[in-house]
Amino acid sequence: MNTTPALSMQGLRKSYGNFEALRGIDLEVQRGEIFGFLGPNGAGKTTAIRCMLDLIRPTGGTIRVLGINPQADPVAVRARVGYLPGELRLDDNLTAEGALRYFSALRGNNVDWGFVRQLAERLDLDLKRQVKNFSKGNKQKVGVIQALMHRPELLLLDEPTGGLDPLVQQEVLRLIREAQAGGATVFFSSHILSEVQEVAARVAIIRRGEIVEVADTATLINRAFRRVLVRFTRPTDGSALANVPGVTVLSQDETTVQLQVEGEINLLIKALATYDVADFDTERPSLEEIFLAYYEADRVEAR
C-alpha cells in the first residue's frame, strides 16, 4: 500500500505583486481520507488548489500531489486527479454529453460511459441538452460528473455543491463518500460548514492565506467552546458564574442563565454545586460557530 500522503504542502506561498494570497501553508492529507478545506471567499482556498494542478505557479515552498511535484510533471498529476473548479465555466455550444465526451477524449477516452450515464441519472441531468440552456446548478452537475467519471485517485473539489439544490447536494455528498469508499482521497474546499461537518473526517481552516487550524472534525468541535443552559429551582443571580475561568455569561433571567464555556467544563460543574440547579443542558457548537469564532478573533486582532 502506498503510504506517501495524497497531498503535501510545505511553506507554500503565492504572491500577486504585493498581495500574498498564500503565506506559507503547511498541510498534509493522507490517502483515503475526506479532507475539508474551510475558509471564506478570498482566504486562499482556490489559490492552493490551483497550485496543486500547476494552473498557477507558487512563489515558494514545496508541493506534492500523490507524491508528484505538479510543476515538474503536471500531466501525471492531472491524469490521476479529478478537479471541479469553484467558478465552473463550460463551452456553451456543446451539449452536456458533448462536453463530457470532450473531457473524456482529453483523458484518452479511458472513461466508462456507463458510469457517466449512471452519474447523470443520479444527479438528474439531461445529457442531451445544450450547456447554454442550463441553469448554474445543472452546469455544476456536469462539473461534478467530469470530476468523478474517470474514478480518480484524488478528487480536488472547489465548492462542489455550489448552486445545487439541497437534494442534489446530498447526492453529491453521497458520491463523495462512495468515491472515498472506492479508495479515493477527497480534498474539498467549502464555506458551507454543515456539509464539511457531514463528510470530512479532518478539516483545515485557512484565514488570509494561512492555515490556522488542522484537526479532526470531531476533535475540533469537542475542543471548542460549548453552550450551557442552567435552570435554577428558584430566582437566582447567576452572574457570579462569569468569575469561573473560561466561562462567559451570554444571557440570564430570573431562573436561567446561558453560558459559554471554553476548555474544561469541570470548574463550572464545581461552581454550580453551590447553587440549587433544577436542570443543566449542554450543547456542542456547530463547525460553523467554531469557524466564525476564528474570524471573530481575527476581527478583534484587527481592531
Added chain:
Amino acid sequence: MLTIFRYSLARFRGQIIGWGLGIFLLGLFLLPFYETIVEQQDQFQELLENYPPAMMAFFGDLSEMATPHGYLGAEYFALMPVILGIFAVLAGSGLLVSDEEKGTLDLILAHPISRTALFAGRVLAFVAATILMFFVGWLGLVLPTLWVNFDASWGEIALPFVSLLGVILVFGTMALLLSMVLPSRGLAAMLSGILVVLSYFITSLARIDDRLGALARLSPLNYYQSGDAMLGLNGSWLVGLLAVAALFTLAAWWLFQRRDIRVAGEGGWRLALPRRRAAAT
C-alpha cells in the same frame, strides 16, 4: 494534442464558413469582369492616368490590369492582408486568452494535457483554418475560369494565397504573442489591428515616398507579393515571413509555459512580463 486540434478546428468552423464564403463570393463576382477590363484596356488606362498617385499606391501596379496577375493583384489580393488580417488578429489574440477570460481554460488544463500540447493544438488549428479558408477563396477564383477567358492556371492562382498565408500567419502569431504579454485579449487585438493597418499604410505609401523605404522594410506587407506571386513565388520572402511567424509562436509558447492561468474576470493593467520560473521544488 490531436483532441485539442480537432476540437479547436471545429470551433473555427463558423469563421471558415463566414470568411471563406466572403472571399469565395468576392472572387466569383470579380473574375468575370476581367474580360471587360481586357476589352476596354485603352479607356481604362486613360482613366487610371487621371487618378492621384497616392491613391494608386494602395492598389499596386495598375498598369498591368489587363494581365491576370495585375488584375487579381489590384482587385482581389491588394486588400486581402487587411481584410483577412482582421480574422488573423481576432483569432490569434483569442487562441488561448479567449478561453482564459471566459474561464474555460482552467478546466481544460486540469486534464492530462500539457501546456505545450494545448498550445500546439490551438496554433495548428489556426493554421489549418486559415488554409481551409484560403482554399474556399481559391475555389471562388478558379471556378469562374471555367467560363471566363482568364489566362492563368489553377496552380498559378493558388500562389498569391501562399504568399498571403505567410503574412496572415505573421499577423495571427503577433496577436497571439501580444495576448500573452498584455493583460487582456481586447487590448492585444486592438494593438495588433493597429499594427496591421500601419503596416498596410507604410508599405503602400513607401511606393510613392522613398523616405519611407527603410521603415517599410520592417513591415510584413513589404514581403507580400500579392498578384505578382502568380509570376513566381519569392521563396526567400515567404521563408522570411514564416520564420517571423515561427519566432512569434515560439516566444508566445515560452510565455505561456511560464505564466499563471487566470480565472474568469481576472486581469489588470500590469504587464505579464516574463519572470523566473516558480521557486517551488
